[in-house]
Amino acid sequence: MATKRGTGSNNRNSQKRRQTKPAGPTGFRLWLRRLLVWGSGLAVLGAFALACAVFFAARSMPGYSALMSSQQGQMIIVRARDGSEIVSLGPSYGEWLYSDDIPQVMKDAMISVEDRRYYSHFGIDAIGLARAIYVWATGDERLGATSTITQQLARNIFLNSNRTVDRKLREAVLALALEAKFSKEQILELYLNKVYFGGGAYGIDSASRKFFSHPATELSTAEAAIIAGLVKAPSHYSPTADVDAAVSRANVVIEQMRKYGALDPGEAAAVDVSAVKLKPEEGQNSIRYFTDWALPQLDVLLPYDSSEPIEVWTTIDLSMQRAATAAVTANAPAGTQGALVSMDRDGGILALVGGTDYVKSNYNRATEAVRQPGSAWKLFVYLAALEAGYTPDDRVVDVPVTIDGWSPRNSNGRNVGEIDVRTAFAYSINTVAAQLGNEVGFGTVASMARRFGITTPISTYPSMVLGSSETRLLDMTRAFAAVSAGGRSIEPYGILKVATTSGEVLYEHEAARSTQLVPDYVAAGMTDLLQTAVNTGTGRAAQIGRPVAGKTGTTSSNKDGWFLGFSSGITTGVWMGRDDARAVPGLQGGTAPARAFAAYMRHAVKDRPVEQFDTDLQLPEWQLEPDDEVLFGDPEEYYFMDEEGNLVPPPGPDERRGMPFPPDEGVLPQRRPEPGDLPAAAGPPAASDDFLERATGGAVSPEPGARRRGAPGAAPPQGGFQP
Incomplete structure (x- = not known):
């Protein structure tokens, strides 16, 4: 019994010990x-991997003198179609400071606007990065830029500008390596001597x-503010391209310098950026509008990135x-302002003018501006x-x-009544177009x-027929060129060949695959209308002593004037107007633009043979006037649908007795006709009024409500004209 009592006591003690043992985390x-x-653990491994990456990057990084002598940018020699050099583009370096x-x-200006914690971070601004992530996470649409001066230098020297995660990671590693290998003053010196400021200028000098x-x-302080402001967007804030934008950006720099202590309030208030005198630029001309459009295409055309000097043969004709x-x-x-685009029959750009003065404004109105084309x-x-x-001969x-x-x-505020399509187009009659x-x-x-190459948004409201949808001059010229080509598609291009200075051909233009946009008889009819518009209509000022086809365009209140046309295989479009879209008294497509054309x-065209337009309409069979046999046709060739839209066999010979004439071509009866359904007199006519008039030599009185297309007082078709 003693033994049992002892055992029970031990069990109770074990239970107490189990109950008092602390429970583990759950x-x-x-x-x-x-x-x-x-x-x-992962953080330690990541830090170790980053340290190794930075160590090896710093160890393999070129020395300071090597980085000083390295150059960015690529020398590009641009040639005209005859091989003559028209412009040499590439980096420009001043003296090393x-x-x-x-x-x-x-x-101070550069640090204030680009990296205000430059002297306190280690290549990556952790505070700025954390703040950008917080702003993004709390509702901003995208993660803001957080590149430090050191990161920008790493990107400019070693990397490209692609916005990829891989590139950003490599940029961060290289920035840390730069900070590990060089002093802050050395890094800032490299940066200010190598950063790109636009117009081919590298470095502050x-x-x-x-x-x-x-x-x-x-x-001066104002000049330093202008230069520091360029880094964000050199082309946008360039003082030679947009003085107002450059001054506005420089004032932001001055405010940043005041905010972070580089200038005291009195000094900042005394700075007048607008009083800075700029160097007058000479030697640039309208050819730069063309190179600004064509050269960016090299990024797509060339097989790989290279800094090797290249020569680019273009389609441009210098005399044109x-x-x-x-x-x-x-x-x-x-x-x-005015703009002009001229292209050859294969789409090669012969001349391109984006404005009246490239030095005053490099905005390309030929390829970038979107304006209402009016009646064009x-x-x-x-x-x-x-x-x-x-x-073209149909009556409207x-x-x-x-x-x-x-x-x-x-x-002109008037209506002239019944006319043909050709006249309506030649005189640009709005009511007929509507x-x-x-x-x-x-x-x-x-x-x-x-279909004809318009790439901008297009409205489908009724007023769209009068050109209320904005478009580009290049696109409109392309469309007219397609008509000139017989309705076949045209692909504008400006680069013929790219080769290295050693002669290796990197790219050579191949003719783009062409497709038939409209039947050739439609293109012929359109050419007929366009030629009439120049011969007797609104485009008479565009006559040049040989066949010309074209169309004017004028927008409301004379804000835009257009003329587009073609002759001897060359298609040219001209636009004129104000950049602020204000009215220009007297500006119409048939005046200044047509005269410039x-x-x-x-x-x-002076060295090209005179070409007559092909306006002979070889209409398809369905559009030709049929003879009696074709008009009536074989009843067995007709097919019918029941009330539910299902095809049913044609009626047999017995069923056809007493049937009315077969329906007009293209109109399908909704059910099988039965003898006696309709009296013969009530059937559709066997021939059109035009046919009967020609056959009988006299006018045929139409049935009540039956009028020719476009005849005065004609009843509007379903969904059609609403007088």
């Missing part, structure tokens, strides 16, 4: 502990000489370029109408119309514009 605390342990020679105000005509050692520049400059009304847009309205079955009616509450008016657009469908017109084209 649930959330267990996972938190594991996360901390594993996170700490050592740290002690760089004005302190230049250092090159920028100072380019913009202010003196070395960087003489920079000079003629185009002179034509735009001489004819653009005072206070306006009617090209697509009439292409859609011709494809739908209209011909110029009468007041209202479509979905919109009532277009003609420019009716045609409504009949074929505004979506169809938009689709036609897309004629002045240029007389020179452009």
Whole structure:
């Protein structure tokens, strides 16, 4: 019994010990502990890997003297189509300025606006990065830029500007390696002598000489602020491209310098950036509009990145370029800008002018500006109408119309009644264009514009037929060139060949695959209309003594004037207007733009043979006037649908007795006709009124409500004209 009591006592003691033993972490605390342990381990491994990467990057990094002598950028020699050199583009370096020679105000300006914690971080601004991540995580759309001066230097010397995670990681490692190998003053010296300031200028001395005509050692506070402001976007804030933007950005730099103590409030208030005198630029001309458009395409055309000097053969014709520049400059009304694009029959750009003065404004109005084309847009309205079955000789009616509450008016405020399609186009009659657009469908017109190369957004409201959708001059010229090519697609291009200075061919242009956009008879009919517009219509000022086809365009309140046309295989488009889209008194497509077109084209086609336009419409069978047998057809060839839309066999011989005439071509009965359904007299006519008039030699009185297309007073078709 004693033994049993002792055993029970031991069991109770064991239970007490088990109950008093502390319990281990469970649930959330267990996972938190594991996360901390594993996170700490991974952090240590990551830090070790980063340290190794930085160590080896710093060890393999070139020495300071090697980095001083290295150069960025690529020398590019641009040649015209005849091989002559037209411009040489590439990096421009000033004198190397050592740290002690760089004005302190230049250092302060750059640090204040680009990296205010430069002297306190180790290559990566952890505070700035954390703040950017916080702002992004709390609602900003994207993660803001956090590159330090050291990171920018690493990118400029060793990397490219691709915004990829891999590139950013390598940039961070290289920045840490730079900080480990060089002093802060050495890094800042490298940066200020190598950073790109636009216009081919690398380093503050090159920028100072380019913009202010003196070395960087003489920079004033205002000038230093302008240069420091360029780093963010050299092309946008360039004082030679946009003075207002450059001054605004420089004032931001001055404010940053005041905010972070580089300038006291009195000094900051005394700085007048707008009073800085800029160096007048000479020697640049309109050819730069073309190179600004063509050379960025090298990024896509060349097989690999290289800093080796290259030569680029282009499609530009220097004599045509000079003629185009002179034509735009001489004819653009005072206070306006002008642009011109001219392309050969294969799409090669012969001349391109993006403005009246490249030095004052390098904004390319030929390839970048989007403006309303006015009546030039009617090209697509009439292409859609011709494809739908209209011909230039068809009759239409110029009468007041209202479509979905919109009532277009003609420019002269009058209506002339019944006319043919050719005349309506030649005199750019708005009411007829509105009716045609409504009949074929505004979506169809938009689709036609897309088909011919318009890349900007297109409205499908009724007013779109009069050119309310903005577009580019290059796209419109391309569309007219496709008509000139018989309705085949045209792909504009500007680069013929790229080769290294040693002669290795890196790229050679191959003809783009062409597709038929509209049938050739539609292109012929459109050419007929365009030729008439120049011969007798609104484009008479564009005549040059040989066949010309073209169209004018004028927007409301004379804000834009267009003329686009072609002759002897060359298609040219001209636009004129103000950059602020204000009205220009007297500006119409048939005045200054048409005169500039004629002045240029007389020179452009002088060495080409005269070419007559092919306007002979070889219409398809469905559009030709059929004879009796074709009109009636074989009843067995007709097919029918029941009330549910299912195909049913044609009626047999017995069923056909007493049937009315077969339906008009393309109209399918909704059910099988039965004898006696309709009296013969009530059937559709066996021939059109036009056919009967020609056959009988006299006018045929139409049945009530049955009128010819476009006849005065005709009943509007379903979804059609609303007078």
